[in-house]
Amino acid sequence: MSVTITIAIDAMGGDHGPVVTVPAALELLQNDPAIRVILVGQSSLLRAQLQLAPGYDAARVEIHEASQIVAMDEPPALALKKKKDSSMRVAINLVQEGRAQCCVSAGNTGALMATARFVLKMMPGIERPAIATTLPTIHGHCHVLDLGANVDCEPKHLCQFGLMGSILASAVDGLEQPTVGLLNIGHEAIKGNELIKQAGELLRQAPICFYGNVEGDDIYKGTVNVVVCDGFVGNVVLKTSEGLAWMLGQMIKREFQKNLLTRLAALVAMPVLNSFRRRVDHRQYNGASLLGLKGVVVKSHGGADAYAFRHALEYAAAEVRNKVLERIQDTVAKLTATQHRVPEPSNQEQEHRPS
């Protein structure tokens, strides 16, 4: 029998709040008997939402009062200072206190990151948290990090992301030697800016299976299991992909709605198109880990519906089950014990080499 996992849910977070978070939690409880949830937020609202779904296993649902809500556009520093009783903060506190094994929020990413970092603290040996998620590839999926926690990285941070990503892929996907690629604008080691060249040198010396540089198209070709980049580039990759997929979807819909003939064709093609849509449904990929903290925190897309939010909950549970946190902690501790210092990259002259 599997051990019960308790998930603290920021039930007020995201664009929709309890209307999405509560049904998603109840759905997960039905599918997975080894899950307990703590719904954190304004209890009257949460109770009202629960009453809409009679028949759930009340023994596995706890309501935990939190009076405040962090707004989606609230500056992180302000949320940290003024919202000490927010559903987000209290959910993270529950992880810190050991009352939950992980916490999931669809709230303001910046505030979540700042609060999680403040409450849970960083793991020794990891200086910056990273946001990691999976993206679909032609073969399956790959892990990409960082997706926006750090807009200005140093080479050693990218190296730490590579290490954490490798452990994540190994734990979650059961891979013995996940391959790690460094996102660049060419495959050769001499390509890229100074940050990337120095990060490449460090990654080559790290105890991971470093593939070398990869380019943007390698993400979807599934060239490697883990793609490392700084948070600025990662966020642009994610948003660009969302935009392109949306545009292509709109365009194909329009083509099929053009006239009577194309509408008939759509009728025939519909099952195939729907099956395609399900395969690339980004809601299945909802859930991003905040890695490097002393606790499991998963971020859901702010606009997630119940289906997508449930995926984020499952993602958090999988991270706990696969002991991602402990594995990263152990590996980093071992590395710190054996290494006297992180290798310093040599100073190469900058080259401009567009691809």
Add this chain to the structure above:
Amino acid sequence: MSVTITIAIDAMGGDHGPVVTVPAALELLQNDPAIRVILVGQSSLLRAQLQLAPGYDAARVEIHEASQIVAMDEPPALALKKKKDSSMRVAINLVQEGRAQCCVSAGNTGALMATARFVLKMMPGIERPAIATTLPTIHGHCHVLDLGANVDCEPKHLCQFGLMGSILASAVDGLEQPTVGLLNIGHEAIKGNELIKQAGELLRQAPICFYGNVEGDDIYKGTVNVVVCDGFVGNVVLKTSEGLAWMLGQMIKREFQKNLLTRLAALVAMPVLNSFRRRVDHRQYNGASLLGLKGVVVKSHGGADAYAFRHALEYAAAEVRNKVLERIQDTVAKLTATQHRVPEPSNQEQEHRPS
């Protein structure tokens, strides 16, 4: 009657060389009576290729001997030093000498950039060249720059890219006030890294219609006419988009090939799918301008086929017809005359604000 435009073609460049470049040139001549071409390369090979297409208008085709070829993976510095009689170099020389109004190459981007910069020189007032291309949007297209000429930019360079992009969109698309967006990881002015925040300040003061920050998905939503970013980010955007579009194409193909029923559905849906494919055919978007130089140079994708290469030739001709070069030169000269100095960005403290 329109004035004749002479295009110098690096006929040996790209993955396929004359097999692609010569037929593309002849096709263009047939469609556009106001074009002349100078095919630059090993004349015996070019003549052989021309003989496969009898009946072309020989009066509008000139062969110009160049004995060397720049390899696709040749280091730019080496190409510059050792390949003074390369088809690429000689084609650019023809522009410098005024014997052609523009030059098109599918060769090594780095070498093309380095050679063009060396032979043609930068425009006064523009410090760095930028690679600009159009990407499809839900409404039409937008211009994106830089796509890989500069891996490390300063704020003033991004501001210059914004200015050049605005003039390009205005000239090519006939827009009076093209909107210019700065690619960032959030819409608010406080988001992003130091480079982006300072570039935003400069762009706000520039004589363009600055929209503010845009995110990756705004590219395909057509939020603005011009998207500005540094060459590292731009290249990642381009390659990621290529990879995602390829993966989605492969997946939809597979879905339709699954079984007899889906194959029948494909048969019915084929005309619609083909029409969709034509709309998003990246070959139509082949052709990237090297902006900021004292001459028109257009880069074609290395793997372009004749259809795609012809689009790059047309793109170059349009740039000449619309006087993009003269317009950028005039605007920058006026700005330099009226401004005593480029505004310096104020020094703000770095904030980490993931989106």
